[in-house]
Amino acid sequence: MSTVAVETLDAIVVGAGFSGLYQLHTLRDQLGLSVKLLEAGNGVGGTWYWNRYPGARCDSESHSYAYYFSEELLQEWTWSERYPGQAEILRYLNHVADRFELKRDIRFGARVSQASYDAAANRWQVRTEAGETYRARFLITAVGCLSSANIPDIPGLESFAGAWYHTGQWPHQGVDFAGKRVGMIGTGSTGIQAAPVIAASAQHLTVFQRTANYSIPARNAPLDEEFKLWARDNTSRIREVMHGTPNGHPFVIEDRSAHDVTPEQRQAIYEAAWEKGGLQFRAAFRDLLTDQAANDTASEFLRSKIGEIVKDPGTAAKLAAIDHPFATKRPPIDTNYFETFNRDNVTLVDVRATPIERITPDGLMTRDGTLYPLDIIVFATGFDAMTGPLLKMDIRGDGGVSLRDAWHAGPITYLGLQTPGFPNLFTITGPGSPSVLCNMPVAIEQHVDWITDCIRDMRARGLTRIEATPEATQRWVEHVNEAANATLLPKAGHSWYLGANIPGKPRVFMPYAGGMARYRATCADVAARNYEGFARTA
Ligand code: NAP
Numbered sequence: 155m156s157t158v159a160v161e162t163l164d165a166i167v168v169g170a171g172f173s174g175l176y177q178l179h180t181l182r183d184q185l186g187l188s189v190k191l192l193e194a195g196n197g198v199g200g201t202w203y204w205n206r207y208p209g210a211r212c213d214s215e216s217h218s219y220a221y222y223f224s225e226e227l228l229q230e231w232t233w234s235e236r237y238p239g240q241a242e243i244l245r246y247l248n249h250v251a252d253r254f255e256l257k258r259d260i261r262f263g264a265r266v267s268q269a270s271y272d273a274a275a276n277r278w279q280v281r282t283e284a285g286e287t288y289r290a291r292f293l294i295t296a297v298g299c300l301s302s303a304n305i306p307d308i309p310g311l312e313s314f315a316g317a318w319y320h321t322g323q324w325p326h327q328g329v330d331f332a333g334k335r336v337g338m339i340g341t342g343s344t345g346i347q348a349a350p351v352i353a354a355s356a357q358h359l360t361v362f363q364r365t366a367n368y369s370i371p372a373r374n375a376p377l378d379e380e381f382k383l384w385a386r387d388n389t390s391r392i393r394e395v396m397h398g399t400p401n402g403h404p405f406v407i408e409d410r411s412a413h414d415v416t417p418e419q420r421q422a423i424y425e426a427a428w429e430k431g432g433l434q435f436r437a438a439f440r441d442l443l444t445d446q447a448a449n450d451t452a453s454e455f456l457r458s459k460i461g462e463i464v465k466d467p468g469t470a471a472k473l474a475a476i477d478h479p480f481a482t483k484r485p486p487i488d489t490n491y492f493e494t495f496n497r498d499n500v501t502l503v504d505v506r507a508t509p510i511e512r513i514t515p516d517g518l519m520t521r522d523g524t525l526y527p528l529d530i531i532v533f534a535t536g537f538d539a540m541t542g543p544l545l546k547m548d549i550r551g552d553g554g555v556s557l558r559d560a561w562h563a564g565p566i567t568y569l570g571l572q573t574p575g576f577p578n579l580f581t582i583t584g585p586g587s588p589s590v591l592c593n594m595p596v597a598i599e600q601h602v603d604w605i606t607d608c609i610r611d612m613r614a615r616g617l618t619r620i621e622a623t624p625e626a627t628q629r630w631v632e633h634v635n636e637a638a639n640a641t642l643l644p645k646a647g648h649s650w651y652l653g654a655n656i657p658g659k660p661r662v663f664m665p666y667a668g669g670m671a672r673y674r675a676t677c678a679d680v681a682a683r684n685y686e687g688f689a690r691t692a
Pocket of ligand 1: 211212213214300306307339340341342343344345347362363364365484487505510534535536537590648650655
């Protein structure tokens with residue numbers, strides 16, 4: 155009979171992206187806990203480890219897509235472009251992991267398959283797919299919001315004679331598109347980034363569009379020395395701005411309504427924002443996400459831009475046939491996306507009008523019987539967002555209740571941090587927190603700091619168990635719904651914010667839309683009131 159070694163720790167962190175790395179650092183180096191970080195991949199980076207598709211780049215500006223907890227780290231790292239590319243972010247996260255000596259406490263290639271709470275011992279037991287077992291008082295999931303790939307169930311995929319890839323599971327050695335007929339399904343942020351790069355080397359690219367999308371030019375460019383110096387000299391000011399805004403970006407939302415200006419002034423404001431590029435477009439007026447008529451002005455402007463760029467009127471009409479208000483789905487930013495449809499080797503197929511019927515050995519067939527011959531299919535089809543990565547782990551709380559059952563009608567959390575029945579389990583940027591509606595590192599640092607302070611406080615008071623109360627959780631879930639309904643965000647009925655991209659998933663608006671600054675104040679207030687809404691015991 156063989157005995158299986160069980161490693162016992164103070165805390166287990168799952169996931170070595172932005173959030174897990176920082177959480178490992180604070181628990182180990184600030185609190186002195188024994189911590190193990192379990193990571194499915196063979197390196198750090200999280201989303202930036204997996205998403206190596208052509209054109210992968212962040213839409214937060216580089217000086218804000220970074221940790222702000224260490225001034226030394228801020229001073230020693232310099233970004234090269236306005237938006238950081240995937241490879242540069244991966245280098246940065248490796249630098250962070252090396253600088254703070256994090257890798258020695260990370261177990262790579264360890265995908266968590268089950269986590270269960272042992273009430274008698276007040277400990278979590280975590281098992282990996284390889285059969286390793288770890289036990290710890292605290293379990294912190296840092297698994298990201300967009301890490302569970304959605305590969306649509308299209309009949310015939312297994313018969314396809316060519317190669318196919320999901321953008322979120324991209325081969326590390328890259329894909330050579332030269333001389334290939336490529337079909338790409340999906341026109342979200344990912345597809346919009348990938349299409350121009352694929353088109354540049356493929357023999358032909360066919361883009362299968364189900365829902366037309368807005369996109370704003372990123373205007374990416376190398377950063378000049380003056381900006382780099384300014385960013386380095388102004389870290390406190392930048393942090394202050396990011397912490398004060400609803401979405402954690404380093405720019406303020408203009409305090410004016412789209413109705414406060416004349417149509418000519420509005421046009422000029424939009425033109426200037428279009429020229430400047432990036433997510434700042436959304437900040438041109440304060441009411442773009444709360445007032446339909448205000449939003450209509452932005453939506454109209456952006457549709458008209460598509461008409462100006464795309465030469466073929468039929469293609470332009472399909473690209474501009476957008477069925478939801480601007481920014482109610484996550485707004486993509488691009489480099490030459492609409493321009494790509496002016497290339498001779500690019501075709502747009504509207505699969506809302508003629509849905510995908512099946513995949514054959516030779517390509518993709520739409521319902522009207524047209525076969526598009528393909529050598530490569532790229533699935534830019536998104537993720538089972540927010541809840542997907544958590545539910546995949548088969549988490550079982552007090553009494554063996556599964557998180558899947560607890561969330562059968564949609565995620566139920568207090569502050570996005572905890573779920574009743576799952577003591578000592580914390581989720582970083584989980585559903586019910588601003589997460590994906592915020593510049594992620596800002597949301598992550600706030601969550602990690604809050605969790606760290608909470609555990610520090612428990613240890614100081616000799617407490618070992620914390621669980622969100624059902625009453626506080628109920629009130630928070632209602633507040634999350636109210637916050638979403640106070641905006642236009644739920645109007646994009648098919649968005650992943652609502653879980654609507656996954657067949658059978660409950661339709662609940664998952665992120666907290668009340669704004670990061672307000673959320674930060676709420677969490678601080680909860681802590682100041684002796685962790686109101688949490689039951690903490692010895
Ligand atoms: P996504 O926004 O969910 O887009 C998926 C696309 O695939 C949509 O166009 C969707 O159409 C389409 N699709 C899905 N299933 C389909 C099917 N069966 N048939 C036809 N079309 C199908 O996913 P994503 O583009 O990967 O982006 C996800 C999120 O990741 C973004 O919103 C953003 O938060 C993040 N991201 C950020 C960056 C960045 O920082 N620059 C880059 C990439 C991703 P429908 O709209 O009709 O469902």
